[in-house]
Amino acid sequence: MKKVLVGMSTCGLSAGSQKTYDRFGELLAGAPGSFELKSAGCIGMCYREPLVEVREGESRVVYGGVTPDVANTIFNEHIKGGRVVEEHVALRMEPGRELGGSEAPHQKNQVRIVLRNCGLIDPESLAEYEGTGGYQALRKALLEMKPDEIIKVVKDSGLRGRGGAGFPTGLKWSFAASQKSDVKYVVCNADEGDPGAFMDRSVLEGDPHSVIEGMVICGKAIGAHKGYIYCRAEYPMAIRRLTIALDAAREKGYLGTNILGSGFDFDITIKQGAGAFVCGEETALFQSIEGKRGMPRIRPPFPAEKGLWQKPTNNNNVETYANVPWILVNGAAAYAAYGTEKSRGTKVFALAGKVKNGGLAEVPMGMPINDLVFKIGGGIKEDRAFKAVQMGGPSGGCIPASLGHTPVDFESIPATGAIMGSGGMVVMDDQTCMVEMARFFLNFTQDESCGKCTFCRVGTLRMLEILTRITQGEGRPEDIDKLKALGAQIKEASLCGLGQTAPNPVLTTLKYFPEEYEAHIKDKRCPAASCTALVDFCIDPEKCTGCTVCAKNCPVDAIKGERKAVHVIDTSICAKCGKCVTVCTFGAVYKK
Amino acid sequence: MVTTAARDDSFNYRLWRYDGAPGELIPLLQSAQDHFGYIPRRAIGYISGVTGIPESEVYGVITFYSQFRLQPMGKYVIKACDGTACHVQNSRMIIDTIEDELGVEVNGTTEDGLFTLSTVACIGCCSLAPVMMINDDTHGRLSPQSVRKILREYRRREQAARAKDAASCGDRP
Numbered sequence: 001m002k003k004v005l006v007g008m009s010t011c012g013l014s015a016g017s018q019k020t021y022d023r024f025g026e027l028l029a030g031a032p033g034s035f036e037l038k039s040a041g042c043i044g045m046c047y048r049e050p051l052v053e054v055r056e057g058e059s060r061v062v063y064g065g066v067t068p069d070v071a072n073t074i075f076n077e078h079i080k081g082g083r084v085v086e087e088h089v090a091l092r093m094e095p096g097r098e099l100g101g102s103e104a105p106h107q108k109n110q111v112r113i114v115l116r117n118c119g120l121i122d123p124e125s126l127a128e129y130e131g132t133g134g135y136q137a138l139r140k141a142l143l144e145m146k147p148d149e150i151i152k153v154v155k156d157s158g159l160r161g162r163g164g165a166g167f168p169t170g171l172k173w174s175f176a177a178s179q180k181s182d183v184k185y186v187v188c189n190a191d192e193g194d195p196g197a198f199m200d201r202s203v204l205e206g207d208p209h210s211v212i213e214g215m216v217i218c219g220k221a222i223g224a225h226k227g228y229i230y231c232r233a234e235y236p237m238a239i240r241r242l243t244i245a246l247d248a249a250r251e252k253g254y255l256g257t258n259i260l261g262s263g264f265d266f267d268i269t270i271k272q273g274a275g276a277f278v279c280g281e282e283t284a285l286f287q288s289i290e291g292k293r294g295m296p297r298i299r300p301p302f303p304a305e306k307g308l309w310q311k312p313t314n315n316n317n318v319e320t321y322a323n324v325p326w327i328l329v330n331g332a333a334a335y336a337a338y339g340t341e342k343s344r345g346t347k348v349f350a351l352a353g354k355v356k357n358g359g360l361a362e363v364p365m366g367m368p369i370n371d372l373v374f375k376i377g378g379g380i381k382e383d384r385a386f387k388a389v390q391m392g393g394p395s396g397g398c399i400p401a402s403l404g405h406t407p408v409d410f411e412s413i414p415a416t417g418a419i420m421g422s423g424g425m426v427v428m429d430d431q432t433c434m435v436e437m438a439r440f441f442l443n444f445t446q447d448e449s450c451g452k453c454t455f456c457r458v459g460t461l462r463m464l465e466i467l468t469r470i471t472q473g474e475g476r477p478e479d480i481d482k483l484k485a486l487g488a489q490i491k492e493a494s495l496c497g498l499g500q501t502a503p504n505p506v507l508t509t510l511k512y513f514p515e516e517y518e519a520h521i522k523d524k525r526c527p528a529a530s531c532t533a534l535v536d537f538c539i540d541p542e543k544c545t546g547c548t549v550c551a552k553n554c555p556v557d558a559i560k561g562e563r564k565a566v567h568v569i570d571t572s573i574c575a576k577c578g579k580c581v582t583v584c585t586f587g588a589v590y591k592k
Numbered sequence: 593m594v595t596t597a598a599r600d601d602s603f604n605y606r607l608w609r610y611d612g613a614p615g616e617l618i619p620l621l622q623s624a625q626d627h628f629g630y631i632p633r634r635a636i637g638y639i640s641g642v643t644g645i646p647e648s649e650v651y652g653v654i655t656f657y658s659q660f661r662l663q664p665m666g667k668y669v670i671k672a673c674d675g676t677a678c679h680v681q682n683s684r685m686i687i688d689t690i691e692d693e694l695g696v697e698v699n700g701t702t703e704d705g706l707f708t709l710s711t712v713a714c715i716g717c718c719s720l721a722p723v724m725m726i727n728d729d730t731h732g733r734l735s736p737q738s739v740r741k742i743l744r745e746y747r748r749r750e751q752a753a754r755a756k757d758a759a760s761c762g763d764r765p
Binding site: 010011013014015046047049192193194195196197198201233234235236271272273274275276277288289290291292293294309350351352353354358359390393424426428432437440441444448450578579581582583584585587 | 614615616617618619621622652653656657658659660671674675676677678679680681685688689692712713714715716717718719720721723728729730731732733735736737
């Protein structure tokens, strides 16, 4: 029987997949037994949501942009008639045939290890996870391997922490394992706070069992019996699916006492974050689990020695744990075969911003930025000019298009001044103002600074004030030197990663785009026509229909024009409030 | 099963069951907020009384985390995303539009108590940017026009429901 899988992750749902799912439900009710209806996670092609897969045996057809109307067509043509609806096919996978469909180029360059099950299985079904070889690694680890053997495999695989810092995972595990203590903890950092990154959300929503399995294996390796998943509250769906997965794993005996008859006990609790970016820093995260304000503390002692509740703790992020079961089943060598010499394996990137194909992509480490943006991302929206890519969120930096050949790995990216981070890649085009971008990130870190270190608390505020006045056309010639000096001091004198990296977005844009800062300060001009105070609002005569809505709404009566005639903004009166942009139904108002 | 889970998460149950286990403060505050829609002054008193954590410390934790609110919220809480991806896709204009449509500023609540507007730094829907959440529903690929349409739809539905309520009350013998 044909199976219909509807992508029901947050990205799918916000594109309207619930309506699509409901339509298939109605169609199924009208023709009982004609197909099997399932929900699935995110396959990564967020730009083509809602996605629907029709599966029959080994043959799989993924349709993109499936509205309820398209669902009707698919039902009539494909499910009843057996004819594939070619015009909506995004991907076509058939045994013995090359990958087909409009999105084949997006998928071809990918290697899916972390995302191996995302979008392919029903994340709420343990049986489906088991059907793809799930919990085989756990069986192996608990029944056939000693803790040091597990650690050796993880070490040999070359896996490095996927949360951003890239610390070798096997080595980290060995530190926690070597501690003598009756109580140890395994913590999973699912507080994916970097704006622009959503890999962990997709894994938790699409394949929660892979993370649970990785954590239990880690527990066995370091001798811990208790795990915590610290998940941010902004991901309600991830928390819901994790809860279902944990219950199912407990019921099936993959969690609890005497797991699989091995005599090993382990259980996991979900802790919901409460909205604080700094809690992505491990010592702050522990404080938060302990019910306190999430403020980082000095290291050493490192978490392997004194972590959660002052006990030895191993903390990794979602993606790191999701790699572990695959490595144990397929072997360290198979994993190490991907990537570069020092950065082994694959990495999931979240492509967003001004890129055509926004979504998730898992590629071998070392792929050049250009390949990610153009081969997988499909290039820049509206075919505008590629200007820069922002990596590592507020802790990272902007890498200019001229360095697009840089391979993405733990050595090459930091050399540019940015960081790998957790894998968020926000692509920018010539309409993005780099000064405004730096101001945006500083605004974020300033807001999220926990306030413990003076340089981070006060220094970021001073930097923000300077950047704000530059974007408002009140920059002073000495501002650039001030920003550089403050940046260096904040990096030097902050305790945790948040403060140490907060100036990065400013310092990298100063390094690669100094002319933009100068244009703002000296010429009072925004080259990207983005900073409102430095641009003029205009009406495109081609688009304006003379509906008079903008003129009626203008608070200073700066817009003149007769009904059904092109309107004009008098820039000498215009207060640059932007109201006209928000009320125009034809998108005719633009900034120049 | 669902009812047991709901009870286990309820504020009163959690408070009653509290056994001195460390780390319970944040879950307690979260269930208080679920229960009341915000954290009222008296809930701080209950929590402090039961746990023995000084009220000042409870207040410190509340104000540290952006999730917690000390004021009542509207029936619909709008979280307009201003993460990086949304920001480069002009989320500022979306936020301006919501402010204009509702007549409130960020962190404000409309007079009829229907909407509270807040901003968040990324809800992880970056490829559908710009996005906003209204309660637990995510709306993606927004434009000023679609935002107004969505908000007016919520308003319209609410007014229809109120009219229906009023009508059914009138019918009562």
